[in-house]
Amino acid sequence: MVGAAARLHLGLISGTSADGIDAALVRFAPGLEIIAAHTFDWSDDLRARIFALARNQAAITLDDYGRLDTEIGEAFAEAALALLRVAGVEPGAVAALGSHGQTVCHRPGKPFPFSLQIGDPNVIAERTGIVTVADFRRADVAAGGQGAPLLPALHAAVLADPVIPRAVLNLGGIANLTLLVPGKPVLGFDTGPANCLLDAWSQRVHGTPRDEGGVWARSGHLDTALLHRLLDDPYFAAPPPKSTGREVFNLDWLDARLLQGHAPQDVQATLLQLSARSIADALHAHAPEIREVYACGGGVHNDVLMGALRIALPGARVDTTAVLGLDPDFVEAAGFAWLARARLEGVPGNLPSVTGARGPRVLGAVYAPSGLAAGREHARP
Numbered sequence: 001m002v003g004a005a006a007r008l009h010l011g012l013i014s015g016t017s018a019d020g021i022d023a024a025l026v027r028f029a030p031g032l033e034i035i036a037a038h039t040f041d042w043s044d045d046l047r048a049r050i051f052a053l054a055r056n057q058a059a060i061t062l063d064d065y066g067r068l069d070t071e072i073g074e075a076f077a078e079a080a081l082a083l084l085r086v087a088g089v090e091p092g093a094v095a096a097l098g099s100h101g102q103t104v105c106h107r108p109g110k111p112f113p114f115s116l117q118i119g120d121p122n123v124i125a126e127r128t129g130i131v132t133v134a135d136f137r138r139a140d141v142a143a144g145g146q147g148a149p150l151l152p153a154l155h156a157a158v159l160a161d162p163v164i165p166r167a168v169l170n171l172g173g174i175a176n177l178t179l180l181v182p183g184k185p186v187l188g189f190d191t192g193p194a195n196c197l198l199d200a201w202s203q204r205v206h207g208t209p210r211d212e213g214g215v216w217a218r219s220g221h222l223d224t225a226l227l228h229r230l231l232d233d234p235y236f237a238a239p240p241p242k243s244t245g246r247e248v249f250n251l252d253w254l255d256a257r258l259l260q261g262h263a264p265q266d267v268q269a270t271l272l273q274l275s276a277r278s279i280a281d282a283l284h285a286h287a288p289e290i291r292e293v294y295a296c297g298g299g300v301h302n303d304v305l306m307g308a309l310r311i312a313l314p315g316a317r318v319d320t321t322a323v324l325g326l327d328p329d330f331v332e333a334a335g336f337a338w339l340a341r342a343r344l345e346g347v348p349g350n351l352p353s354v355t356g357a358r359g360p361r362v363l364g365a366v367y368a369p370s371g372l373a374a375g376r377e378h379a380r381p
Contacts, residue, residue: 231277
Protein backbone atom coordinates (compact mmCIF):
# COMPACT_ATOMS: atom_id res chain seq x y z
CA MET A 1 0.00 0.00 0.00
CA VAL A 2 1.02 3.61 -0.47
CA GLY A 3 2.95 4.73 2.59
CA ALA A 4 2.65 7.96 4.52
CA ALA A 5 5.74 9.33 2.77
CA ALA A 6 4.10 8.98 -0.67
CA ARG A 7 1.14 11.35 -0.43
CA LEU A 8 1.80 13.40 -3.54
CA HIS A 9 0.44 12.68 -7.00
CA LEU A 10 1.58 13.96 -10.35
CA GLY A 11 -0.50 14.59 -13.48
CA LEU A 12 0.63 15.01 -17.10
CA ILE A 13 -1.31 15.98 -20.21
CA SER A 14 -0.77 17.38 -23.66
CA GLY A 15 -4.08 18.69 -24.92
CA THR A 16 -5.78 18.88 -28.30
CA SER A 17 -3.67 21.88 -29.32
CA ALA A 18 -0.43 19.99 -28.52
CA ASP A 19 1.08 23.26 -27.32
CA GLY A 20 3.10 21.65 -24.53
CA ILE A 21 3.12 19.09 -21.74
CA ASP A 22 1.33 20.38 -18.66
CA ALA A 23 2.70 18.87 -15.45
CA ALA A 24 1.21 19.35 -11.98
CA LEU A 25 2.34 18.00 -8.62
CA VAL A 26 -0.61 17.93 -6.25
CA ARG A 27 -1.59 17.02 -2.71
CA PHE A 28 -5.04 15.77 -1.67
CA ALA A 29 -5.81 16.63 1.94
CA PRO A 30 -8.73 16.06 1.25
CA GLY A 31 -9.13 18.93 -1.23
CA LEU A 32 -6.78 19.62 -4.10
CA GLU A 33 -3.63 21.70 -3.68
CA ILE A 34 -1.24 22.28 -6.58
CA ILE A 35 2.26 22.15 -5.10
CA ALA A 36 4.19 22.85 -8.31
CA ALA A 37 3.30 23.09 -11.99
CA HIS A 38 4.90 23.92 -15.30
CA THR A 39 4.29 23.65 -19.05
CA PHE A 40 7.14 22.04 -20.99
CA ASP A 41 7.35 22.92 -24.68
CA TRP A 42 7.48 20.27 -27.35
CA SER A 43 10.42 20.33 -29.71
CA ASP A 44 9.40 21.77 -33.08
CA ASP A 45 10.08 18.43 -34.76
CA LEU A 46 8.04 16.36 -32.33
CA ARG A 47 5.10 18.77 -32.39
CA ALA A 48 5.13 18.78 -36.19
CA ARG A 49 5.02 14.98 -36.26
CA ILE A 50 2.13 14.91 -33.76
CA PHE A 51 0.13 17.20 -36.03
CA ALA A 52 1.13 15.25 -39.13
CA LEU A 53 -0.25 12.06 -37.56
CA ALA A 54 -3.46 13.80 -36.51
CA ARG A 55 -3.95 15.19 -40.03
CA ASN A 56 -3.22 12.04 -42.01
CA GLN A 57 -3.17 8.75 -40.14
CA ALA A 58 -2.85 6.79 -43.38
CA ALA A 59 0.52 8.35 -44.18
CA ILE A 60 2.37 7.05 -41.11
CA THR A 61 4.17 3.72 -41.01
CA LEU A 62 4.11 1.40 -38.03
CA ASP A 63 7.78 2.21 -37.46
CA ASP A 64 6.98 5.93 -37.35
CA TYR A 65 4.04 5.33 -35.04
CA GLY A 66 6.08 3.20 -32.64
CA ARG A 67 8.90 5.73 -32.56
CA LEU A 68 6.47 8.58 -31.88
CA ASP A 69 4.79 6.63 -29.08
CA THR A 70 8.18 6.07 -27.44
CA GLU A 71 9.44 9.63 -27.96
CA ILE A 72 6.30 11.11 -26.43
CA GLY A 73 6.67 8.75 -23.48
CA GLU A 74 10.26 9.92 -23.04
CA ALA A 75 9.17 13.57 -23.20
CA PHE A 76 6.44 12.99 -20.61
CA ALA A 77 8.91 11.25 -18.31
CA GLU A 78 11.42 14.08 -18.60
CA ALA A 79 8.68 16.63 -17.88
CA ALA A 80 7.75 14.75 -14.70
CA LEU A 81 11.36 14.52 -13.52
CA ALA A 82 12.07 18.16 -14.37
CA LEU A 83 9.06 19.31 -12.35
CA LEU A 84 10.18 17.22 -9.37
CA ARG A 85 13.68 18.67 -9.57
CA VAL A 86 12.31 22.21 -9.51
CA ALA A 87 9.99 21.33 -6.61
CA GLY A 88 12.81 19.64 -4.67
CA VAL A 89 10.78 16.43 -4.40
CA GLU A 90 12.19 12.93 -4.80
CA PRO A 91 10.30 10.53 -7.10
CA GLY A 92 9.80 8.19 -4.14
CA ALA A 93 7.55 10.78 -2.50
CA VAL A 94 5.04 10.48 -5.35
CA ALA A 95 2.37 7.84 -4.86
CA ALA A 96 1.38 7.73 -8.52
CA LEU A 97 1.66 9.57 -11.79
CA GLY A 98 -1.37 9.97 -14.05
CA SER A 99 -0.50 10.39 -17.73
CA HIS A 100 -3.22 11.35 -20.16
CA GLY A 101 -0.80 11.12 -23.08
CA GLN A 102 -1.34 12.82 -26.42
CA THR A 103 -4.64 12.21 -28.19
CA VAL A 104 -4.07 11.41 -31.85
CA CYS A 105 -7.57 10.22 -32.73
CA HIS A 106 -10.89 10.35 -30.88
CA ARG A 107 -13.84 8.64 -32.58
CA PRO A 108 -16.38 7.52 -29.97
CA GLY A 109 -19.17 6.93 -32.51
CA LYS A 110 -20.40 3.61 -33.83
CA PRO A 111 -19.77 1.04 -35.21
CA PHE A 112 -16.27 0.71 -33.74
CA PRO A 113 -15.76 3.45 -31.16
CA PHE A 114 -12.30 4.24 -29.87
CA SER A 115 -10.10 6.94 -28.38
CA LEU A 116 -6.36 6.74 -28.90
CA GLN A 117 -3.70 8.44 -26.77
CA ILE A 118 0.01 7.78 -27.21
CA GLY A 119 3.07 8.27 -25.03
CA ASP A 120 4.16 4.83 -23.83
CA PRO A 121 3.41 4.60 -20.08
CA ASN A 122 5.91 1.76 -19.73
CA VAL A 123 8.62 4.25 -20.67
CA ILE A 124 7.28 6.82 -18.20
CA ALA A 125 7.23 4.31 -15.34
CA GLU A 126 10.69 3.01 -16.18
CA ARG A 127 12.32 6.43 -16.51
CA THR A 128 10.70 8.02 -13.46
CA GLY A 129 10.52 5.03 -11.12
CA ILE A 130 6.95 6.10 -10.29
CA VAL A 131 3.85 3.93 -10.57
CA THR A 132 2.14 5.29 -13.68
CA VAL A 133 -1.55 5.18 -14.52
CA ALA A 134 -2.55 5.77 -18.15
CA ASP A 135 -5.13 4.86 -20.83
CA PHE A 136 -7.97 6.57 -18.97
CA ARG A 137 -10.53 6.90 -21.76
CA ARG A 138 -10.98 3.47 -23.30
CA ALA A 139 -12.73 1.77 -20.38
CA ASP A 140 -15.50 4.35 -20.60
CA VAL A 141 -15.68 3.97 -24.39
CA ALA A 142 -15.88 0.18 -24.03
CA ALA A 143 -18.85 0.72 -21.69
CA GLY A 144 -20.69 2.70 -24.36
CA GLY A 145 -19.50 6.12 -23.26
CA GLN A 146 -17.86 8.99 -25.07
CA GLY A 147 -14.62 8.67 -23.11
CA ALA A 148 -14.83 12.44 -22.60
CA PRO A 149 -14.96 14.72 -20.83
CA LEU A 150 -13.39 12.96 -17.86
CA LEU A 151 -12.89 15.79 -15.36
CA PRO A 152 -16.49 16.67 -14.39
CA ALA A 153 -16.18 14.29 -11.42
CA LEU A 154 -13.23 16.34 -10.16
CA HIS A 155 -15.05 19.60 -10.85
CA ALA A 156 -18.02 18.37 -8.88
CA ALA A 157 -15.81 17.30 -5.99
CA VAL A 158 -13.77 20.49 -5.60
CA LEU A 159 -15.52 23.34 -7.45
CA ALA A 160 -19.28 22.88 -6.91
CA ASP A 161 -21.28 25.31 -4.77
CA PRO A 162 -24.14 23.97 -2.61
CA VAL A 163 -26.46 26.81 -3.65
CA ILE A 164 -25.25 28.63 -6.77
CA PRO A 165 -25.51 26.94 -10.19
CA ARG A 166 -22.03 26.91 -11.69
CA ALA A 167 -20.31 25.83 -14.87
CA VAL A 168 -16.67 24.92 -15.30
CA LEU A 169 -15.47 25.70 -18.82
CA ASN A 170 -12.29 24.21 -20.21
CA LEU A 171 -10.93 26.30 -23.08
CA GLY A 172 -8.46 23.93 -24.65
CA GLY A 173 -8.29 23.08 -28.34
CA ILE A 174 -11.86 21.91 -27.81
CA ALA A 175 -14.19 23.57 -25.32
CA ASN A 176 -16.01 21.46 -22.78
CA LEU A 177 -18.48 22.32 -20.06
CA THR A 178 -19.25 20.83 -16.66
CA LEU A 179 -22.69 21.89 -15.43
CA LEU A 180 -22.97 21.91 -11.64
CA VAL A 181 -26.57 22.65 -10.71
CA PRO A 182 -27.48 21.88 -7.07
CA GLY A 183 -30.00 19.06 -6.81
CA LYS A 184 -29.40 17.82 -10.37
CA PRO A 185 -27.03 15.21 -11.86
CA VAL A 186 -23.73 16.56 -13.09
CA LEU A 187 -23.70 17.09 -16.85
CA GLY A 188 -20.73 17.69 -19.12
CA PHE A 189 -19.90 17.61 -22.82
CA ASP A 190 -17.72 19.11 -25.55
CA THR A 191 -19.35 22.19 -27.04
CA GLY A 192 -17.06 22.40 -30.09
CA PRO A 193 -13.91 24.36 -30.90
CA ALA A 194 -12.30 26.70 -28.41
CA ASN A 195 -8.75 27.31 -29.67
CA CYS A 196 -8.12 24.61 -32.27
CA LEU A 197 -9.43 26.52 -35.28
CA LEU A 198 -8.04 29.84 -34.05
CA ASP A 199 -4.61 28.24 -33.71
CA ALA A 200 -4.78 26.42 -37.03
CA TRP A 201 -5.83 29.54 -38.96
CA SER A 202 -3.07 31.57 -37.30
CA GLN A 203 -0.55 28.87 -38.24
CA ARG A 204 -1.72 28.83 -41.85
CA VAL A 205 -1.76 32.60 -42.39
CA HIS A 206 1.09 33.82 -40.18
CA GLY A 207 3.11 30.68 -39.42
CA THR A 208 2.59 31.28 -35.69
CA PRO A 209 1.05 28.64 -33.42
CA ARG A 210 -1.53 30.96 -31.85
CA ASP A 211 -3.09 34.42 -31.90
CA GLU A 212 -1.56 35.74 -28.69
CA GLY A 213 -4.22 37.41 -26.57
CA GLY A 214 -6.63 37.49 -29.51
CA VAL A 215 -4.92 40.61 -30.93
CA TRP A 216 -5.30 39.50 -34.55
CA ALA A 217 -8.94 38.52 -34.05
CA ARG A 218 -9.61 41.96 -32.57
CA SER A 219 -8.33 43.56 -35.78
CA GLY A 220 -10.97 41.79 -37.87
CA HIS A 221 -14.73 42.07 -38.24
CA LEU A 222 -17.39 39.44 -37.68
CA ASP A 223 -18.66 37.86 -40.89
CA THR A 224 -22.23 37.02 -39.89
CA ALA A 225 -22.95 34.88 -42.94
CA LEU A 226 -19.82 32.80 -42.34
CA LEU A 227 -20.68 32.43 -38.66
CA HIS A 228 -24.11 31.07 -39.57
CA ARG A 229 -22.56 28.56 -41.98
CA LEU A 230 -20.19 27.39 -39.27
CA LEU A 231 -22.91 27.09 -36.64
CA ASP A 232 -25.04 25.05 -39.06
CA ASP A 233 -22.85 22.02 -38.41
CA PRO A 234 -25.07 19.31 -36.85
CA TYR A 235 -22.66 18.79 -33.96
CA PHE A 236 -23.70 22.02 -32.27
CA ALA A 237 -27.38 21.07 -32.13
CA ALA A 238 -26.76 17.42 -31.15
CA PRO A 239 -27.78 16.58 -27.57
CA PRO A 240 -25.25 15.37 -25.01
CA PRO A 241 -23.56 13.08 -24.27
CA LYS A 242 -21.18 14.12 -27.00
CA SER A 243 -17.48 14.73 -27.56
CA THR A 244 -15.37 15.80 -30.50
CA GLY A 245 -11.87 16.76 -31.56
CA ARG A 246 -9.58 17.80 -34.41
CA GLU A 247 -10.97 14.86 -36.40
CA VAL A 248 -14.02 17.09 -37.01
CA PHE A 249 -13.01 20.68 -36.34
CA ASN A 250 -9.96 21.26 -38.53
CA LEU A 251 -8.94 23.40 -41.50
CA ASP A 252 -10.59 21.03 -43.98
CA TRP A 253 -13.88 21.58 -42.10
CA LEU A 254 -13.33 25.34 -42.25
CA ASP A 255 -12.29 25.38 -45.92
CA ALA A 256 -15.52 23.63 -46.90
CA ARG A 257 -17.46 26.59 -45.47
CA LEU A 258 -15.29 29.46 -46.69
CA LEU A 259 -16.20 31.47 -49.77
CA GLN A 260 -13.95 33.66 -51.91
CA GLY A 261 -13.07 37.09 -50.64
CA HIS A 262 -12.84 36.55 -46.88
CA ALA A 263 -10.17 38.75 -45.31
CA PRO A 264 -7.95 36.54 -43.10
CA GLN A 265 -8.43 38.72 -40.04
CA ASP A 266 -12.21 38.59 -40.50
CA VAL A 267 -12.06 34.80 -40.58
CA GLN A 268 -10.12 34.88 -37.31
CA ALA A 269 -12.63 37.26 -35.72
CA THR A 270 -15.46 35.00 -36.85
CA LEU A 271 -13.78 31.85 -35.55
CA LEU A 272 -13.44 33.52 -32.16
CA GLN A 273 -17.14 34.33 -32.18
CA LEU A 274 -17.88 30.73 -33.18
CA SER A 275 -16.16 29.55 -30.00
CA ALA A 276 -17.97 32.07 -27.81
CA ARG A 277 -21.38 31.62 -29.42
CA SER A 278 -21.32 27.81 -29.43
CA ILE A 279 -20.38 27.79 -25.73
CA ALA A 280 -23.09 30.31 -24.84
CA ASP A 281 -25.71 28.47 -26.93
CA ALA A 282 -24.87 25.21 -25.14
CA LEU A 283 -25.25 26.84 -21.73
CA HIS A 284 -28.56 28.45 -22.67
CA ALA A 285 -29.86 25.14 -24.05
CA HIS A 286 -28.82 22.81 -21.23
CA ALA A 287 -28.45 24.90 -18.07
CA PRO A 288 -30.03 28.34 -18.43
CA GLU A 289 -30.00 28.71 -14.65
CA ILE A 290 -26.17 28.88 -14.55
CA ARG A 291 -25.03 32.08 -12.85
CA GLU A 292 -21.26 31.55 -12.60
CA VAL A 293 -18.85 30.31 -15.26
CA TYR A 294 -15.26 29.55 -14.27
CA ALA A 295 -12.86 28.97 -17.13
CA CYS A 296 -9.56 27.09 -17.31
CA GLY A 297 -7.21 26.05 -20.08
CA GLY A 298 -5.09 28.06 -22.49
CA GLY A 299 -8.04 30.07 -23.77
CA VAL A 300 -8.21 32.07 -20.53
CA HIS A 301 -5.19 34.02 -21.83
CA ASN A 302 -7.12 35.16 -24.90
CA ASP A 303 -8.60 38.39 -23.55
CA VAL A 304 -10.76 38.87 -26.64
CA LEU A 305 -12.30 35.41 -26.28
CA MET A 306 -12.98 35.95 -22.58
CA GLY A 307 -14.57 39.30 -23.40
CA ALA A 308 -16.73 37.70 -26.10
CA LEU A 309 -17.91 35.10 -23.60
CA ARG A 310 -18.91 37.82 -21.11
CA ILE A 311 -20.92 39.57 -23.83
CA ALA A 312 -22.55 36.29 -24.93
CA LEU A 313 -23.44 35.42 -21.31
CA PRO A 314 -24.73 38.73 -19.89
CA GLY A 315 -26.56 37.11 -16.98
CA ALA A 316 -23.58 35.17 -15.66
CA ARG A 317 -20.30 35.96 -13.98
CA VAL A 318 -17.46 34.80 -16.24
CA ASP A 319 -14.09 34.41 -14.51
CA THR A 320 -11.27 31.88 -14.24
CA THR A 321 -10.78 29.06 -11.75
CA ALA A 322 -8.03 31.15 -10.15
CA VAL A 323 -10.68 32.90 -8.04
CA LEU A 324 -11.61 29.45 -6.68
CA GLY A 325 -8.00 28.65 -5.81
CA LEU A 326 -7.04 26.52 -8.84
CA ASP A 327 -4.52 27.72 -11.41
CA PRO A 328 -6.48 27.68 -14.70
CA ASP A 329 -3.43 26.51 -16.65
CA PHE A 330 -3.13 23.27 -14.68
CA VAL A 331 -6.64 22.11 -13.79
CA GLU A 332 -6.48 19.34 -16.40
CA ALA A 333 -3.03 18.11 -15.33
CA ALA A 334 -4.17 18.12 -11.70
CA GLY A 335 -7.26 16.21 -12.82
CA PHE A 336 -5.21 13.33 -14.17
CA ALA A 337 -3.30 13.17 -10.90
CA TRP A 338 -6.73 12.90 -9.25
CA LEU A 339 -7.78 10.14 -11.67
CA ALA A 340 -4.55 8.24 -10.95
CA ARG A 341 -5.34 8.32 -7.24
CA ALA A 342 -8.88 7.15 -7.97
CA ARG A 343 -7.52 4.20 -9.98
CA LEU A 344 -5.24 3.06 -7.16
CA GLU A 345 -8.10 3.33 -4.67
CA GLY A 346 -10.47 1.42 -6.96
CA VAL A 347 -12.83 4.41 -7.25
CA PRO A 348 -14.74 5.02 -10.52
CA GLY A 349 -13.41 8.02 -12.44
CA ASN A 350 -16.20 8.55 -14.96
CA LEU A 351 -19.69 9.96 -14.53
CA PRO A 352 -22.25 8.07 -16.66
CA SER A 353 -24.49 11.16 -16.62
CA VAL A 354 -21.68 12.92 -18.50
CA THR A 355 -20.21 10.33 -20.85
CA GLY A 356 -23.25 8.12 -21.41
CA ALA A 357 -21.44 4.97 -20.26
CA ARG A 358 -23.52 2.05 -19.01
CA GLY A 359 -22.28 2.64 -15.48
CA PRO A 360 -19.40 3.82 -13.30
CA ARG A 361 -16.03 2.47 -14.33
CA VAL A 362 -12.59 2.44 -12.71
CA LEU A 363 -10.45 4.14 -15.33
CA GLY A 364 -6.85 3.59 -16.34
CA ALA A 365 -4.25 0.84 -16.39
CA VAL A 366 -1.36 0.64 -13.92
CA TYR A 367 2.26 0.42 -15.06
CA ALA A 368 4.71 -0.31 -12.27
CA PRO A 369 8.44 0.44 -12.67
CA SER A 370 9.58 -2.68 -10.81
CA GLY A 371 7.33 -5.15 -12.55
CA LEU A 372 4.32 -7.25 -11.67
CA ALA A 373 4.90 -7.37 -7.93
CA ALA A 374 4.76 -3.60 -7.62
CA GLY A 375 1.68 -3.54 -9.84
CA ARG A 376 -0.08 -5.92 -7.47
CA GLU A 377 0.97 -3.86 -4.50
CA HIS A 378 -0.46 -0.60 -5.82
CA ALA A 379 -3.40 -1.63 -8.00
CA ARG A 380 -6.70 -2.72 -6.55
CA PRO A 381 -9.41 -4.60 -8.47
